[in-house]
Amino acid sequence: MREGLSGCGGLARGADRRGGRRAVPAGRRQAAAADRAACEVTGIFVAIEGPNGVGKSTSARLLATRLAVQGHSVHLTTEPSRTHLGALVRQSEAELSGRALALAVAADRAAHVAGEIEPALAAGKVVISDRYLPSSLVLQRLDGLPLAEIWRYNAFAPRPFLTLYLEEDPAVIATRLKERQVLSRLERAGSPRRELELYRKAYAFLGRRRWRQARIDCRGLAPDDVVKAMLGRIELLNLWERNPLSCSPS
Numbered sequence: 001m002r003e004g005l006s007g008c009g010g011l012a013r014g015a016d017r018r019g020g021r022r023a024v025p026a027g028r029r030q031a032a033a034a035d036r037a038a039c040e041v042t043g044i045f046v047a048i049e050g051p052n053g054v055g056k057s058t059s060a061r062l063l064a065t066r067l068a069v070q071g072h073s074v075h076l077t078t079e080p081s082r083t084h085l086g087a088l089v090r091q092s093e094a095e096l097s098g099r100a101l102a103l104a105v106a107a108d109r110a111a112h113v114a115g116e117i118e119p120a121l122a123a124g125k126v127v128i129s130d131r132y133l134p135s136s137l138v139l140q141r142l143d144g145l146p147l148a149e150i151w152r153y154n155a156f157a158p159r160p161f162l163t164l165y166l167e168e169d170p171a172v173i174a175t176r177l178k179e180r181q182v183l184s185r186l187e188r189a190g191s192p193r194r195e196l197e198l199y200r201k202a203y204a205f206l207g208r209r210r211w212r213q214a215r216i217d218c219r220g221l222a223p224d225d226v227v228k229a230m231l232g233r234i235e236l237l238n239l240w241e242r243n244p245l246s247c248s249p250s
């Protein structure tokens with residue numbers, strides 16, 4: 001098994017993530033073995049995180065393009081997902097808040113993982129997600145929920161191969177947000193500085209849960225340079241050597 005890719009290929013399952021062993025009743029062992037076979041995957045999963053306006057969408061798109069040009073089979077996705085449920089979450093964010101929004105986001109995440117991320121990984125793709133679980137550890141906290149409660153709702157979520165956190169000077173992010181015509185309720189509730197602070201806490205929290213993650217200091221970097229730094233982080237992990245898929249472009 002590739003290092004850090006326990007469980008379902010590029011995804012590490014909850015029991016492993018928590019460092020515990022899941023007791024499987026004898027009668028279910030066969031089904032569990034079938035599940036393991038069904039989720040035998042070869043792709044890898046990279047999540048991109050950071051405060052609103054830091055450049056996640058821009059660099060996720062560029063990273064996907066760069067990898068595709070290199071010949072990799074890439075699936076670029078986002079949270080909230082591009083499903084009806086994801087659209088509903090986006091539309092409802094103004095009036096849905098606190099626990100209700102946290103649960104709606106977690107439901108969308110569960111559907112996103114099962115319906116989109118895992119199948120793409122099973123097909124051997126590099127999955128890049130613009131936002132994932134760490135976003136909840138920041139945005140739902142902005143909405144007043146304690147970390148432990150948010151974690152409970154998201155404990156099912158598989159650990160990505162690598163999570164990249166973009167960081168930038170809060171003043172630069174604030175200038176970019178001023179250019180946005182409409183700010184969402186949570187964008188207004190937070191601030192770049194507060195989001196950066198909560199992301200640092202999320203990083204530490206997930207680090208204790210053996211998430212593999214890296215911060216990228218985007219100060220003074222053009223989008224192309226941010227992507228170079230991302231690729232550097234990925235290569236640092238010897239990803240390409242470890243993952244046969246990535247060595248044999250489709």
Ligand SMILES: Nc1ncnc2c1ncn2[C@@H]1O[C@H](COP(=O)(O)OP(=O)(O)O)[C@@H](O)[C@H]1O
Pocket residue numbers: 050051052053054055056057058059176218221222223224226
């Ligand atoms: N590295 C960068 N340098 C300068 N501007 C950037 C950079 N990355 C993104 N931008 C710009 O900042 C704004 C916010 O970027 P975006 O990717 O939408 O952020 P996010 O997805 O994190 O909210 C966009 O106008 C984008 O063109």
Ligand SMILES: Cc1cn([C@H]2C[C@H](O)[C@@H](COP(=O)(O)OP(=O)(O)O)O2)c(=O)[nH]c1=O
Pocket residue numbers: 052079080089090093101105131132133134135136137139140184185186187
């Ligand atoms: C991914 C995620 C989104 N959301 C909600 C709040 C955000 O304002 C809304 C939309 O996400 P956002 O990334 O701001 O969307 P866009 O791509 O339009 O910039 O979804 C959460 O509350 N928690 C989460 O973990």
